[in-house]
Amino acid sequence: MIEVKNISKTYGQGESAYQALKGVTFTIKDGEFVAIMGPSGSGKSTMMHILGALDTPSSGSYHLDGKDVSKLSEDQLADIRREKIGFIFQSFNLLPRTTVMRNVMIPLIYADVPEGEREKIATQALLAAGFDTSHFYHLSNQLSGGQIQRVAISRALVNNPTLILADEPTGNLDTKTGEIVLGTFQRLNKEQGRTIILITHEPDVAEHADRIIFIKDGEVVEDRKNHKKRIAGHH
Amino acid sequence: MKIKDTLHETYSALTANKVRSSLTVLGIVIGISSVIAMLAIGQGAQNSIQNSIQSIGSNLIIVMPGAQRGAGINISAGRGSAKSLTLSDSDAISKTVTSVAGVSPEVSSRYQVTARGTNTNTSVVGVESAYTTVRNVEVDTGDFISDQQVASGARVAVIGPTAKDDLFGVGADSVIGQSIKIKSIIFKIIGITKAKGGSGFGSQDDMIFIPITTAQRYLSGDQYVTSISVSAQDSASTASVQQQVTDLLMIKHNIKDAASADFSTLNQADIVSAASSVTQIFTVLLGGVAGISLVVGGIGIMNMMLTNVTERTREIGLRKAIGAKRKDISRQFLIEAVVLTFSGGVIGVILGWLISFTVNSLGILQTQVSLSSIVLAFSVSAGIGIVFGYYPARRAAMLNPIEALRYE
Numbered sequence: 001m002i003e004v005k006n007i008s009k010t011y012g013q014g015e016s017a018y019q020a021l022k023g024v025t026f027t028i029k030d031g032e033f034v035a036i037m038g039p040s041g042s043g044k045s046t047m048m049h050i051l052g053a054l055d056t057p058s059s060g061s062y063h064l065d066g067k068d069v070s071k072l073s074e075d076q077l078a079d080i081r082r083e084k085i086g087f088i089f090q091s092f093n094l095l096p097r098t099t100v101m102r103n104v105m106i107p108l109i110y111a112d113v114p115e116g117e118r119e120k121i122a123t124q125a126l127l128a129a130g131f132d133t134s135h136f137y138h139l140s141n142q143l144s145g146g147q148i149q150r151v152a153i154s155r156a157l158v159n160n161p162t163l164i165l166a167d168e169p170t171g172n173l174d175t176k177t178g179e180i181v182l183g184t185f186q187r188l189n190k191e192q193g194r195t196i197i198l199i200t201h202e203p204d205v206a207e208h209a210d211r212i213i214f215i216k217d218g219e220v221v222e223d224r225k226n227h228k229k230r231i232a233g234h235h
Numbered sequence: 236m237k238i239k240d241t242l243h244e245t246y247s248a249l250t251a252n253k254v255r256s257s258l259t260v261l262g263i264v265i266g267i268s269s270v271i272a273m274l275a276i277g278q279g280a281q282n283s284i285q286n287s288i289q290s291i292g293s294n295l296i297i298v299m300p301g302a303q304r305g306a307g308i309n310i311s312a313g314r315g316s317a318k319s320l321t322l323s324d325s326d327a328i329s330k331t332v333t334s335v336a337g338v339s340p341e342v343s344s345r346y347q348v349t350a351r352g353t354n355t356n357t358s359v360v361g362v363e364s365a366y367t368t369v370r371n372v373e374v375d376t377g378d379f380i381s382d383q384q385v386a387s388g389a390r391v392a393v394i395g396p397t398a399k400d401d402l403f404g405v406g407a408d409s410v411i412g413q414s415i416k417i418k419s420i421i422f423k424i425i426g427i428t429k430a431k432g433g434s435g436f437g438s439q440d441d442m443i444f445i446p447i448t449t450a451q452r453y454l455s456g457d458q459y460v461t462s463i464s465v466s467a468q469d470s471a472s473t474a475s476v477q478q479q480v481t482d483l484l485m486i487k488h489n490i491k492d493a494a495s496a497d498f499s500t501l502n503q504a505d506i507v508s509a510a511s512s513v514t515q516i517f518t519v520l521l522g523g524v525a526g527i528s529l530v531v532g533g534i535g536i537m538n539m540m541l542t543n544v545t546e547r548t549r550e551i552g553l554r555k556a557i558g559a560k561r562k563d564i565s566r567q568f569l570i571e572a573v574v575l576t577f578s579g580g581v582i583g584v585i586l587g588w589l590i591s592f593t594v595n596s597l598g599i600l601q602t603q604v605s606l607s608s609i610v611l612a613f614s615v616s617a618g619i620g621i622v623f624g625y626y627p628a629r630r631a632a633m634l635n636p637i638e639a640l641r642y643e
Binding site: 049052054055074075078079081082083087089091093095096097098102106107109110111112115155159 | 236237239240244247251549550552553554555556557558559560561562563636637640
């Protein structure tokens, strides 16, 4: 359960101050698949940082699973990210020259999961993301774009997070591969009941979600159910 | 995050960039090995100098003549060249001064010595039989000068092995009974001393010993001696013996003021301490130069770690995004730096020891790798790892995850 109440975020001080968010309010229930959409400079990246506990709002409150995240210290935020949030970035951010398995296991290392269980959990996550078993021990720099993004999805899943936060996940992929990735999200949402928030500026991508929140100039301008949901792979 | 996992992360990070890691380690290796090798060589030099000082005798006090200073103009012919000591002085010392093990008056000078057509320029020392005990000289074959020969002024000589080789050729045996000519006077060889080796303050192997009375009568032509060596019973009594000798000779020479004494005394302990202070300065100097290279190596580590942090900014951002705390990040980078310096330290100690061993086996110097230098080098390298690794590690830990993830 995600409850965002009247969140504002201001960067800088005095005359050069810039208000990226101006009183944003919404609630996302567990198991929802939501797209946050807006043009560049709309504040959607700032929204993602706050939802992902990478940053705290200047004012307003953000409750994640009933816990107020808006006033935590940096290390407490790290705990929240580790336990409740799985990130998928546009630029994938895999560790270079490191095996697929090890990349997926890294969140488990920080979560102090016993060494013997890590590989099993990572395997489950990789299978859930539809990653081919034969590539488990390939190095990250030997993979294709689609494979890399599947590894990134597995890494986001591996800690069994409350929320999966995908920031322009198809931005660096061709249309076909992008469709496959979006299909993976839809499947995870439908089959495993994962809460997924997709941050994007592309309407085509946003339309794969069940609900779309439009942000413009730091404010929510529209929050609607997506009635013409696109199913990945069916044009 | 557990230490074991941090070590694993460190291992994969360091092996991901082998060339850079090994170049950084090389900097530390050079620093540590030079510290160890230089200290070992310095220590070796110190020991070698002390050994050669010890080889001239033990607990020795050497009395040398010096110009008497009085009223009026002093014409100094140089310390030691004056003639003020006689055999009666040495007799008085052995009779009155307590805790003395032996007194050996000496008349020494360099002469051209010939034997069967070959000739050499060497030290000819007029001695008494006490010389062997006072100056630690042992006879290899034949006999040393006896009291009788001193009393009768016999023209006999005991030669050192180097002098023997120079005069009779290397490996020549049965030289006892042969004759040599010193200043056209024929001497019969009655003994050869044992090789003492060593160098430094005049090789004792390149000497010819004759009875002191003979030296005074035929060579110097006067009743003076060039030095009196007094050996104290133990090192504790050297100071008291030195004082007694000084007091005795002042009374005997009718001198009231110590500043105008016509002789000087030299304590072997003083020579040892003077020499070791010189070698200590050298050791410090060598160690200092080596220490500078150690610091340069440390800065190399810091440089590499800073480059590392910059290059891996996005990785740090990612690690933070997936839940790494500041502590986890700083610990990983700090351990990376410490592992680099530590492995550099281990290799450096081995290399330094090898250098020292090589210097040793080539016979250049008897080097000595001390445990303290290893401990010093090691703790310095670990310290460098922590000090020069801390700043980059902290910088990495303080990075804002959002900015780090955006870093291009």
